[in-house]
Amino acid sequence: MTGRLRWAVLDSWTMVERNVILWLRVPAYIMFTIVQPLMFMVLFKYVFGGAIAVGTKGGYVDFLMPGVIGQTAAFTSFSTAIALAKEIQQGSIDRFRSMPMARSAVLVGRLGADLLRLLLTIAVLLLVGYAVGFRFHNGLGPAVLMVILALAIGLGMATISAFTGLAIKDEESVQAFGLIWVFPLTFVSAAFVPINTMPGWLQAFANNQPITIFIDELRNLAIGGPLWLHLWQSALWLLGIFIVFGTLAVRAYRRV
Amino acid sequence: MTEAAIVVEDLHKSFGSVQALRGIGFSVPRGTVLGVLGPNGAGKTTAVRILTTLLRPDRGRAFIEGHDVVAEADSVRPLIGLAGQSAAIQEELTGRENLEIVGRLYHLPRARARSRALELLDRFNLVDAGDRTARTYSGGMKRRLDLAASLVADPAVLFLDEPTTGLDPRSRIEMWGVIRDLVKGGTTLLLTTQYLDEADELADDIIVIDHGQVIASGTSDALKDQVGGDVLEFVVTDPARRADAMAAVTPLSESRPVLDDNTGQVSVRIGRRGSDALIEGVRRLDQEKIEVRGLALHRPSLDDVFLALTGHAAEEVE
Numbered sequence: 001m002t003g004r005l006r007w008a009v010l011d012s013w014t015m016v017e018r019n020v021i022l023w024l025r026v027p028a029y030i031m032f033t034i035v036q037p038l039m040f041m042v043l044f045k046y047v048f049g050g051a052i053a054v055g056t057k058g059g060y061v062d063f064l065m066p067g068v069i070g071q072t073a074a075f076t077s078f079s080t081a082i083a084l085a086k087e088i089q090q091g092s093i094d095r096f097r098s099m100p101m102a103r104s105a106v107l108v109g110r111l112g113a114d115l116l117r118l119l120l121t122i123a124v125l126l127l128v129g130y131a132v133g134f135r136f137h138n139g140l141g142p143a144v145l146m147v148i149l150a151l152a153i154g155l156g157m158a159t160i161s162a163f164t165g166l167a168i169k170d171e172e173s174v175q176a177f178g179l180i181w182v183f184p185l186t187f188v189s190a191a192f193v194p195i196n197t198m199p200g201w202l203q204a205f206a207n208n209q210p211i212t213i214f215i216d217e218l219r220n221l222a223i224g225g226p227l228w229l230h231l232w233q234s235a236l237w238l239l240g241i242f243i244v245f246g247t248l249a250v251r252a253y254r255r256v
Numbered sequence: 257m258t259e260a261a262i263v264v265e266d267l268h269k270s271f272g273s274v275q276a277l278r279g280i281g282f283s284v285p286r287g288t289v290l291g292v293l294g295p296n297g298a299g300k301t302t303a304v305r306i307l308t309t310l311l312r313p314d315r316g317r318a319f320i321e322g323h324d325v326v327a328e329a330d331s332v333r334p335l336i337g338l339a340g341q342s343a344a345i346q347e348e349l350t351g352r353e354n355l356e357i358v359g360r361l362y363h364l365p366r367a368r369a370r371s372r373a374l375e376l377l378d379r380f381n382l383v384d385a386g387d388r389t390a391r392t393y394s395g396g397m398k399r400r401l402d403l404a405a406s407l408v409a410d411p412a413v414l415f416l417d418e419p420t421t422g423l424d425p426r427s428r429i430e431m432w433g434v435i436r437d438l439v440k441g442g443t444t445l446l447l448t449t450q451y452l453d454e455a456d457e458l459a460d461d462i463i464v465i466d467h468g469q470v471i472a473s474g475t476s477d478a479l480k481d482q483v484g485g486d487v488l489e490f491v492v493t494d495p496a497r498r499a500d501a502m503a504a505v506t507p508l509s510e511s512r513p514v515l516d517d518n519t520g521q522v523s524v525r526i527g528r529r530g531s532d533a534l535i536e537g538v539r540r541l542d543q544e545k546i547e548v549r550g551l552a553l554h555r556p557s558l559d560d561v562f563l564a565l566t567g568h569a570a571e572e573v574e
Contacts, residue, residue, distance in 0.1 A: 007363065014360045018346070025348040025389065091344035095405070098308040100333040101361040256310075 008102035015109020019083070020116060029079070033121050037072040038128055044068070044192055045132060052193055057137055057223050065134040066146065066218035067191035069122055073154035074186045074211060076118045078178045080158040081165030084110060085174040088166070093256050107253055111158050118154040122147055137223045146221035149234065153214045156241040157182070163245045166252035185211045190219070210237040259322065261286040261413050261444035262307065267316035269302050269468075276302040278468040279316065284446060284461075289439055291459025292448040293558065299468040300448040301341070304417045307446070308338045320413055334362075337411035341418045343402040347391040351382050351401050354390060355408060362409040369408075376404040380434065396427030400434060413444045420454060432457055452558030462558075466566050480556045483564040484511075485527040488537050490551040492520045497546050504540045508533050521550075 023029050044052075044064050054063040087093050087106075096106050126134075136143045161178065168174045188202060189195075189211040195203050206212055214237070217230035262284040269277040277299045284290040294300050305311040307318055309329040317324060323331040345354045352373050359369030377386040380400040385393060390401060399419060406414060419435065420428040435458055439445055449455050455462050456476045463473040472479060488508070492501045498520055505513050505524050513524040526533035534553050541548055 010363075011361055014357060018349070018357050021353070022346060022348045089342070091340040091342040092346070094305070094308075094310055094340055095338060095344040095358075096361070097310055098333060098336060098338045099358075099361055099409075100330065100363075105361070 011105035019113030077161035084165035291455030
């Protein structure tokens, strides 16, 4: 059993390495993962920022930063689904499944590489954020915890996305479907604007959906606020997502 | 050992209301090539996916080197190689990287994965392209790289699912050469194809699949005999002499010669009498002073076999 576990780890690592090399070779991927979050950052800060009043410490830039990080974590999932659907279409997954490698490695390798990519994007965002005036107000510990939570959010969203990619199997359909579920969740949330500026019927949704809970917690960790309530809620949401969509993704992988 | 490398017994598989396989069975002796021939949608790929542990059959069993593909999938996987219809390679990686990663996933030590990749690049004539990304490869090169990837662990049984579909004629012939060399090394090969000349060219035995069932099996020659052997063909240049030509060659065959009214082409079934019948036919036409062109002895192609067996042409897509 330990032999099996060892292979599962090694095979997953081989897949992570492969996926990272793939990513580095395609300039468009690099654009998408690094430039796009920066674009949102600049767009919201300088274009919409002047019109958005927030009551939080540090003004709009400090409100915005955790929002963009949460949104970036959610958007990472696009490429998870697309990459898996592409691998099904080109027959790679058939080859992997006919080989004596660990069954889990394709999925773990995909999520692992996507997580590394997200970590890089967050680092770039924080650097640029500092340059345009963002500051952590809560000390180093919560700042580190914020990054860890952002990674966990990214992993959760990517797990959902992995399931959609493996179940839908068609690259273009997957891409279209990704927009349908990720966009509303991300924008109808506390990511960019205070929810109390939305119409009442929308507030009901925005207040109770997980992305808002995640982003509230990221924000509280970054600039201060009640930590525990949203931390618990976030942890429970993420746990539920991993259990439900992790199981679904593994089952979909077996049936590809 | 006389045991067969692949044994298939009564496999059934349905997808919803579509019955992809309706009880196929066959066996492949070790070191031989089986050509699985059939049109699109006949069930060829479904059969390959079951044999390579990717899909479970609804009913029936299959064994690779004595191991059950469902119950002992873990024992089957190290023994097989699969190259599918699409080249399952990563275009963003170089040829060498593609092969190295497959080697590492087969749990070869890193150094061995590297040397194995170089061996295979050399064998498939890809050394010069080995450090370029596969995106820059031609269709034929991609297929060769994909085939190389299926051979990294030196499998005893190899499955090639339509290895030349979509390739240009030159690359096809090249691929045939590569596959022939491979089989010389003693690998058992199951090859699916919808190209009749490909099965004819590469396979020791052929099974013909249509609508999920085996409708014929045997050697290429045996299948050809089923449709009545050789055909003598020629075109009568002078339309006025067509009837005379028909009369002249009628004694050559037990069945009546066939005349195509549009082209003036006459076809005579001459069974296995081959060149004797050809010489006699020429003599008789010459005696009657009938001018002909395009005189040829036509061995029935597997196309003819398919048409005779199924009533529809092989390339017909459902």
